[in-house]
Amino acid sequence: MTFMTTPLLLALAKKKEIDVSAHIDVSTQALWIAAAAVAIFFILRPELWRRIFFERRDARPAALTRIAFGITIMWTFLDLLVLQGEFLFTDQGLLLTEMARKNYGGKMRTLWDPEYGVEHWWDYFMILTDRWTVLFIRSDPPFVYAMFGVLFFCCTMMIIGWRTRLFTVLTWLAVLQLYNYNPIYFTGGDTVLRVHAFFMIFVDWGQAYSVDSWRKRRKAISKGETAALPDYKQIAGWPRIIFMIQLAAIYSSTGLLKSGKTWADGTALYYALNLDHFYRFPNHLMNAWMTKLYITRGAAILVHWWEILFPLLFLGEALRGWDRDEKAGTWQGPVPRWTLYCVAMAASIYGVWYGPSWTRPLPLLLLAGLILVDRMWLKEADTSGKGALSWVVRVSSWACVVVFFVVAAYMADLGVHYYYKPGAKVAAFWKNKEMLGTLASVMTLVIPAFAGGLILGLRRWAPKVYLFVRDWLLGKRFWLVLGFLFHLGIDASMNVGTFVQVMIAVYPIWLAGQDIDKMWWYLYRLPAKPGEGGRPAWPEGKLKQGLRLAIAPFERAVYRVERDPWVVVHGADDVDVRRVALLRCWDLGQRLRFELDEDRAKGAPLTLRAPDGKSTLTGADAGAVLIPLFPGLWWLWPLSLVPGVGKLAVLILRQRG
Known part of the structure; x- marks a missing residue:
């Protein structure tokens, strides 16, 4: 018996912590130096900081994220409600109200009493600083179902964008009320959803x-405040950056944590697909063959490295920003004089911190001297990037980057020293930790330097290759499409809740305005026929035709042609002109053309002429035609056969005669 239980006890024993005390002081100082290098870099280049976090952005990518993420929240909680709502969230299920409060109530366990309430009025605010939910007070089924109803209502309002900022905050609060009651069922998807739900309250995504x-x-069109179609209001960019950093951190960290042997040889996916609580249907034989044929092995290795390298997307974004600056003839290097003062003051204070007491006033004297020199001799800031000051800023800022990577190299050496455990049967090369640590340090410096030099070389001597690297290997279309396909594969083969939907829902936040325009253009175009729209003509010969038939789906996806438009016939009076402008607000795919009819009666109903020019529709019939043409009316599409839906569309579009 002892022989059998000893290994089990050893397995359950707490893993021995690694003692890093020998290098804790110097590594902490190194990390502070790295943080200071990053701070000084952005002090020297404040325009870069402003562009990254405070530049106004197109609101449409955030708006698509709002819709996708709102639907994901609804999907997640509807799934929980239908499958196990009463069991997980009510006092008729897994936990009584008092038990839930005692186990997960945070400060509410000690500051609030069911009979006497709180002792001090400020205790309510203290409760809000920890885990809390109204379900800790009452969790009978009717009340819990009412909370689900509140969440669904608030989330619906957020999706359609009515009082968007208000209902975004209310949706976040409603999500917390349900999630905080019982965490026993949490998965990675639930954690990501809660984090993204918090981030979303900072996004002004109701502007589109x-x-x-x-x-x-x-309102602007009706009052005649603008002659052209009003643009969407641009929004702050820093919440978008937070979403992007969060997504990259999730992917990269999970990729780095997948460090076992099964991920190295690609068999991890095989084992995951054979876990009975993961797979959607038993397919052990197919999984075995796919592993033997290296299909799942290749997919696992590809996914592993895709996750680790996902932050390369930021490099692509930086290169595109650099190219835009160069094309516009601007350089992000001019430095406000106060930033130089800050750097000089910080350096001088650090220099005299441990010096004699008489040296303490020297930073103030230095500041006074800098201001004097600035006022009397220095000229205006150089915006060309070619002056002496610009070169000083450029060299100093990139020196900070070098310092950062030197610290990273040192930390890589320490990582190998403390955390690398060579196997018993590995070659002697892999047992030499000192050499491997040095190699890790060198590669931490060499790889970024080589990659930077390669990109600069391609940019100068092979611009076409550079554009391919920038827009494809480091571009959104490659990384996001690949991620979308990976997640679809996960969702089709494995039961992981709504993790897939939660991750994909924030993909639109990475897009730019021109990407949205291209998306609508693509969705509303038809696949080109052979010989049409640039698509190669159909070849002769059965062999060639067979090959072309095999790639026909790819050609249909690539080659698109514009559909014949519907024509809106309108009059010349102000009312008709404004009604046309209102229609253009909905026409995201540019499926309409507008034709002036000066003889048209004032106040006539909405009139559409079919693409073939043979038929004309008015009123409710015209409204029914517009439902599939306008994405904002797609929610009416399932009701297309219901009488009166066309009239409802006309009312929504404000096209009543």
Whole structure:
């Protein structure tokens, strides 16, 4: 018996912590130096900081994220409610109200009593600083179902964009009320959803594709405040950056944590697909053959490295920003004089911190001297990037980057020293930790230097190759499409809740305005026929035709042609002109053309002429035609056969005669 239980006890024993005390002081100082290098870099290049975090951005990518993420929240909690809502969230299920409060109630366990309430009025605010939910007070089924109803209502309002900022915050609060009651069922998807739900309250994503933005544009058009179609209001960019950093951190960290043998040889996916609580259907034989044929092995290795290298997307974004600056003839190097003062003051204070007391006033004297020199001799900031000051800033800022990577190299050496455990049967080369640590340090410096030099070389001597690297290997279309396909494969083969949907829902935040335009253009175009729209003509010969038939789906996806448009016939009076402008607000795919009819009666109903020019529709019939043409009306598409839906579309579009 002892022989059998000893290994089990050893397995359950707490893993021995690694003693890093020998290098804790110097490594902490090194990390502070790295942080200081990053801070000084952005002090020297404040325009880069402003561009990254405070530049105004197109609101449409965030709006698409709002819709996708809102649907994901609804999907997640509807799934929980239908499958196990009463069991997980009510006092008729897994936990009584008092038990849930005692186990997960945070400060509410000690500051609030069911009979006497709180002792001090400020205790309510203290409770809010920890884990809390109204379900710790009451969790009977009717009340819990009402909370689900509140969440679904708030989330629906957020999706359609009515009072978007308000209902975004209320949706986040409703999500917390349900999630905080019982964490026993949490998965990675639930954790990511809670984090993203918090981030979303900072995004002004109601400025496009929402009732709020439609009302603002309609008001501007109706009052004649603008002759052209009002643009969407741009929004702050820093919440978008937070979403992007969060997604990259999730992918990269999970990729780095997948460090076992099964991920190295690609068999991890085989084992995951054979876990009975993961797979959607038993397919052991197929998984075995796919592993033997290296299909799942290759997919696992590809996914592993895709996750680790996902932050390369930021490099692609930086290169595109650099190219835009060069094309515009601007350089992000001019430095406000106060930033130089800050650097000089910080350096001088650090220099005299441990010096004699008489040296303490020297930083103030240095500051006074800098201001005097600035006022009397220095000229205006150089915006060309070619002056002496610009070169000083450029060299100093990149020196900070070098310092950062030197610290990273040192930390890589320490990582090998403390955390690398060579196997018993590995070659002697892999047992030499000192040499491997040095190699890790060198590669930490060499790889970024080589990659930077390669990109600069391609940019100068092979611009076409550089554009391919920038827009494809480091571009959104490659990394996000690959991620989308990976997640679809996971969702089709494995039961992981709504993790897939939660991750994909924030992909649109990476897009730019021109990407959205291209998306609508693509969705509303038809696949080109052979010989049409640049698609190669159909060849002769059965062999060639067979090959072309095999790649026909790819050709249909690549070659698109514009559909014949529907024509809106309108009059010349102000009312008709404004109604046309309102229609253009909905026409994201540019499926409409507009034709002036000066003889048209004033106040006539909405009139559409079919693409073939043979038929004309008016009123409700015309409204029914517009439902599939306008993405904002797609929610009416399932009701297309219901009488009166066309009239409803006309009312929504404000096209009543």
